[in-house]
Structure formats: structure tokens, C-alpha cells
Amino acid sequence: MTVSSPPRVLTVAGSDSGGGAGIQADLKTMLALGVHGMSVIAAVTAQNSVGVQGYWELPPEAVRAQLGSVLGDIGVQAVKTGMLASPVLVETVSEVLAGVGAPVVVDPVGVSKHGDALLAPEAVETVKARLLPVATVVTPNLWEVSQLTGVKVESEADLRKAADAILELGPAWALIKGGHLPGAPTDLLTDGTREFRFTAERHDNRHTHGTGCTLASAIASHLALGEDVPSAVEKAKEYVTGAIARGFPLGGGIGPVDHAWRWRG
Numbered sequence: 001m002t003v004s005s006p007p008r009v010l011t012v013a014g015s016d017s018g019g020g021a022g023i024q025a026d027l028k029t030m031l032a033l034g035v036h037g038m039s040v041i042a043a044v045t046a047q048n049s050v051g052v053q054g055y056w057e058l059p060p061e062a063v064r065a066q067l068g069s070v071l072g073d074i075g076v077q078a079v080k081t082g083m084l085a086s087p088v089l090v091e092t093v094s095e096v097l098a099g100v101g102a103p104v105v106v107d108p109v110g111v112s113k114h115g116d117a118l119l120a121p122e123a124v125e126t127v128k129a130r131l132l133p134v135a136t137v138v139t140p141n142l143w144e145v146s147q148l149t150g151v152k153v154e155s156e157a158d159l160r161k162a163a164d165a166i167l168e169l170g171p172a173w174a175l176i177k178g179g180h181l182p183g184a185p186t187d188l189l190t191d192g193t194r195e196f197r198f199t200a201e202r203h204d205n206r207h208t209h210g211t212g213c214t215l216a217s218a219i220a221s222h223l224a225l226g227e228d229v230p231s232a233v234e235k236a237k238e239y240v241t242g243a244i245a246r247g248f249p250l251g252g253g254i255g256p257v258d259h260a261w262r263w264r265g
């Protein structure tokens, strides 16, 4: 019997020891969506439901070696990036991904839900100059939009202005996540010509750790499965909405979204 291989998706991100965000959320999402997940670890966080207690970056040569191992032998159909921590790691990853030949989904992670920094302030310029130009889709939340462009989003009417400012930095598509605005969570996707708004039901669940990582990994997974960008985002939004609805308590703070919600029925 010949067994065919599932599409391969790579996450380049930080490890979350609590298992709710970062590399762990990415790999769980990939498994749930039926692709083969692979990981290049850029940093290790000591993290749980109440915050990030510390983080340690890997040396750039360790990140470059992991990328070389995966890309040189296995290959990828899509890549997702998350926490990259420092200017030198952003630079290293951007340089390699510029020649990867597969769609790249960039989650420009700046801080965790608890307000703990996951990117050095001096790395913001490198993200803008080197990482965003190699991105197929960039998925900032409202805080990240403001950090990257200075645009403040106060209502849904500001989402397109934010997307246009992100597109000026060079990605093919911008997905502005409006989940932190009041009302039904609406995300705006545009390539400058076409515009799509994805709205879901709001789930007033406290346990939402890992939402951004999960959405970006789900987009990468659906791209690897052959969807175009608008349809990959639509399917990813449906997946993350279900995961938020089933987010569960863990530890004393904010618990994770449930990556296995479709299996639990």
C-alpha cells in the first residue's frame, strides 16, 4: 500500500511552555487541519496562564540551521512566522524566507495578551523593512497595527485605513484583526484591490490564549491545502471561532483556546 504525504507547513516562532500559544498552538492547529506541522524555534518562553515570566532567544546560527534542515530535505507548502524576538532573528528568518518559494503568513507578534513584550522594540524597524516585504499575508491585531504604522483603529470604519498602511510596507495581503473592537469580531482582508470582511459571533469566553497564533497557523494550513488567500482566511476564521467558543480554564489566569474542538463534538 502506498500512503500519500499530507501537505507540509512550517512554523518559525517561539515556544510557549504552557502550551496555549506559540509553536505549541501552531502545531496543534496544523494537526487539527490535517497537514504535517514542522517547527523552527526562535525563542523559548517561560509562560503560563498568568503571563510570560521570561524568554531566551536562540542564536541566529541555530535558527538558520533548523531552517536549512527542514527546507533542504523536507520542503514546505506554506510557512507561518510568530515570535521572532530580536532584530538579528528577524533578519535571519527574512533572508531565508525571501527564497522559500511558498506562501508566508506573518503574525507580527509584539506582546502577549498579558502585555508582556515578545519583540525587542529595536526589532520593529527590521520587521517593517525585511519581514513584511516577504509576506503573502500579514495578520496584525490593533496594537500591532499601531506599533507598525502609527495608525490607531478606534472603530470598524478605520480597518481599511490600517490595512492600506500595512500594505505600504510590502506584503501581498493585509488581514487586520478587529477582535479587540466592541461588537461582533470583524477582520478585514485586502490586497489593495479586493476587500473582504469576515465577521463571526463573539464568544464572551475569558479563555482566549493563543487566538492570534491559531488564526495565522490555520491560514497557512489552508493555503498549503490549496485554498487561495480569501478562502484560506475564511476557513481559518471559522476554525479559530470554534476554538475560542470552547476555550477552557487552565491554571489561575487565561486558559487556551481548544484546538481539538472539532474532535470533541
Ligand SMILES: Nc1ncnc2c1ncn2[C@@H]1O[C@H](COP(=O)(O)OP(=O)(O)O)[C@@H](O)[C@H]1O
Residues within 6 Å of the ligand: 140, 141, 142, 177, 178, 179, 180, 185, 186, 187, 200, 201, 202, 203, 204, 205, 208, 210, 211, 212, 213, 215, 237, 240, 241, 244
Ligand atoms: N471573543 C471573541 N470571539 C470570537 N472571535 C474573536 C474573539 N476575540 C478575537 N476574536 C477573533 O480571533 C482572531 C484572533 O484575533 P485576536 O484575538 O485579535 O488576535 P491576537 O491574539 O493577535 O490579539 C480574529 O479572527 C478575531 O476577530
Ligand SMILES: Cc1ncc(COP(=O)(O)OP(=O)(O)O)c(N)n1
Residues within 6 Å of the ligand: 013, 014, 015, 016, 021, 022, 023, 045, 047, 082, 083, 109, 111, 112, 113, 114, 118, 208, 209, 210, 211, 212, 213, 214
Ligand atoms: C511564544 C509565544 N508566541 C506568541 C504569543 C502571542 O500569542 P497570541 O496567539 O497572540 O496569544 P496571546 O498571548 O495574545 O493570548 C505568545 N503568548 N507566546
